[in-house]
Amino acid sequence: MTNRPYMDPSGFFREIPLLPHQMVDRLTLAENVIVLCHLGVPQISIDDWSLRIDGLVSKPNLLRFSDLRARRKYSVESVHQCAGSPLAPNEPTRRICNVVWGGARLDEILADCGVQPDVRYIWSKGADYGTFDGLEIDAYEKDLPFERLGEDVLIAYELNGNPLTPAHGFPARLVVPGFYGTNSVKWLTNLRLESDRASGLFTTRWYNDPVLDAFGRPTGRSAPVWAIAPESVIVCPEPGSILKAGVNQEIWGWCWADQGVSDVRIGLNDPVRWQPAELDKKQNRAWQRFSTTWMPTEVGEHTIQSLARATDGTEQPLTGKRNAVHTVAVTVV
Numbered sequence: 180m181t182n183r184p185y186m187d188p189s190g191f192f193r194e195i196p197l198l199p200h201q202m203v204d205r206l207t208l209a210e211n212v213i214v215l216c217h218l219g220v221p222q223i224s225i226d227d228w229s230l231r232i233d234g235l236v237s238k239p240n241l242l243r244f245s246d247l248r249a250r251r252k253y254s255v256e257s258v259h260q261c262a263g264s265p266l267a268p269n270e271p272t273r274r275i276c277n278v279v280w281g282g283a284r285l286d287e288i289l290a291d292c293g294v295q296p297d298v299r300y301i302w303s304k305g306a307d308y309g310t311f312d313g314l315e316i317d318a319y320e321k322d323l324p325f326e327r328l329g330e331d332v333l334i335a336y337e338l339n340g341n342p343l344t345p346a347h348g349f350p351a352r353l354v355v356p357g358f359y360g361t362n363s364v365k366w367l368t369n370l371r372l373e374s375d376r377a378s379g380l381f382t383t384r385w386y387n388d389p390v391l392d393a394f395g396r397p398t399g400r401s402a403p404v405w406a407i408a409p410e411s412v413i414v415c416p417e418p419g420s421i422l423k424a425g426v427n428q429e430i431w432g433w434c435w436a437d438q439g440v441s442d443v444r445i446g447l448n449d450p451v452r453w454q455p456a457e458l459d460k461k462q463n464r465a466w467q468r469f470s471t472t473w474m475p476t477e478v479g480e481h482t483i484q485s486l487a488r489a490t491d492g493t494e495q496p497l498t499g500k501r502n503a504v505h506t507v508a509v510t511v512v
């Protein structure tokens with residue numbers, strides 16, 4: 180793209196339509212999908228859009244939207260999660276949904292460009308620009324490890340079977356299933372293959388978590404916010420529910436992790452007793468449903484928690500992290 184697109188709205192813009200107890204559908208309706216735009220929404224027409232692929236490639240390329248559409252179309256059902264504000268990175272926000280992306284495979288597109296052997300990162304830039312946290316930004320820029328490429332990383336132009344809306348990245352965006360949403364650059368205009376990490380502020384300053392030692396002290400190092408850590412939300416019962424003592428109550432919700440979740444435990448009461456939940460198998464990149472039955476016997480206030488463990492053994496922390504356990508308070512009468 181040669182000229183900067185018009186930004187409307189310009190400035191930070193977001194929509195978080197659903198609370199956990201409203202996430203009743205496995206597939207989130209398009210109108211209920213989270214929207215996160217740090218700089219606003221660039222208004223781009225199909226004819227004005229192009230994607231430049233350069234850097235350490237023997238055949239740099241410029242793709243038009245028709246070139247993208249002419250390629251074989253793939254779809255991926257995937258959890259789509261916002262990591263939360265980079266200014267409050269430990270705050271659990273539960274901005275989450277599960278959608279079907281459609282588009283072309285990035286590995287196939289790059290295969291035509293002659294990727295050089297020393298490539299380690301894929302840098303991606305969006306067409307949006309403006310100010311964030313008081314700093315002037317030319318373009319939203321992220322990077323991802325080249326080795327993360329696989330059959331599921333798309334240059335997507337569809338969400339749940341329909342063209343992307345402007346707020347979701349029209350006409351085309353990157354989608355990296357299993358990575359936090361921040362990595363899936365919208366209004367994608369440039370991909371650059373490099374041996375080092377990108378230098379944009381959204382890569383170097385924001386979306387880097389401090390690495391702690393075994394005692395929880397900062398090491399001075401930081402790790403990029405890439406793979407989604409294990410997490411879960413309780414959909415039912417909803418907070419504030421009145422449950423009847425002696426009556427079976429279903430507890431169910433969704434859990435997910437980049438690697439997939441191997442088990443979920445439900446914590447009841449305070450002090451907490453943990454009991455295993457039943458868990459659906461991971462399909463594609465989608466979130467997994469868990470459920471259990473609880474027959475409350477004691478009248479009074481109760482808490483219900485869910486704790487997911489990923490297939491690599493990592494677990495949700497109880498507090499202090501963006502993926503801390505979700506707690507729902509109910510009353511038993």
Ligand SMILES: Nc1nc2c(c(=O)[nH]1)N[C@H]1C(S)=C(S)[C@@H](COP(=O)(O)O)O[C@H]1N2
Binds near residue numbers: 212213215262363366
């Ligand atoms: N170009 C660009 N891409 C972006 C963003 C952005 O501000 N600019 N926001 C990121 C963040 S933080 C998230 S969570 C996802 C949200 O995608 P969605 O709005 O389509 O749900 O887009 C990511 N891609």
Ligand SMILES: [Mo]
Binds near residue numbers: 260261263
């Ligand atoms: Mo985000």
